[in-house]
Amino acid sequence: MLIGTFTALYLLFWTSxxxxxxxxxxxxxxxxxxxxxxxxxxxxxxxxxGRMNDANKAYSEQSRKVIKSLTALIGKRTTQxxxxxxxxxxxxxxxxxTREQLLDLRIQLKSVLxxxxxxxxxxxxxxxxxxxxxKTFALPRAEGHRS
Numbered sequence: 001m002l003i004g005t006f007t008a009l010y011l012l013f014w015t016s017x018x019x020x021x022x023x024x025x026x027x028x029x030x031x032x033x034x035x036x037x038x039x040x041x042x043x044x045x046x047x048x049x050g051r052m053n054d055a056n057k058a059y060s061e062q063s064r065k066v067i068k069s070l071t072a073l074i075g076k077r078t079t080q081x082x083x084x085x086x087x088x089x090x091x092x093x094x095x096x097x098t099r100e101q102l103l104d105l106r107i108q109l110k111s112v113l114x115x116x117x118x119x120x121x122x123x124x125x126x127x128x129x130x131x132x133x134x135k136t137f138a139l140p141r142a143e144g145h146r147s
Contacts, residue, residue, distance in 0.1 A: 001004055025053050028121060032113075035120040041112055050107045059098040067093040 029049050036042040070087050072080045110118060 025049055025056065031035045031121040031123075032117075033097070036113065036117050045109055045112045048105050048112065048145055055101050059094060062094050065093075076097055104116075 029046060032042060032045045032049065036045055037076055066087065070084065070091075073087055113121060
């Protein structure tokens with residue numbers, strides 16, 4: 001039963017990254033359209049992002065199927081841990097393959113964009129510190145410490 005609990009936690013927290021990834025890819029497409037002036041490179045970059053999107057969708061579809069079968073296994077008290085692990089193996093393998101594929105595509109995308117375009121497409125978020133917060137963090141001094 002403990003393995004079932006860990007498996008459920010794994011499925012909840014580590015395999016549900018599809019929606020944020022899709023939003024990031026949509027934002028990447030928008031930024032490419034806005035910041036890449038050269039039409040040929042823009043189209044090439046958008047094709048790469050499209051392949052990233054396809055890989056993410058395929059992974060999401062496959063993981064839904066595996067999660068559905070795992071949920072059925074976990075629901076049975078008689079399920080042996082080895083059966084749960086065997087059912088989880090395809091998800092882990094697909095996860096690794098998809099991550100490698102997305103990394104390869106990101107490297108391809110980086111080779112298409114200029115340094116300035118890359119910085120514009122993947123700019124860090126512009127957030128201001130919340131009102132009343134400090135910009136730096138200092139540890140309290142230990143007792144007896146002199147400066």
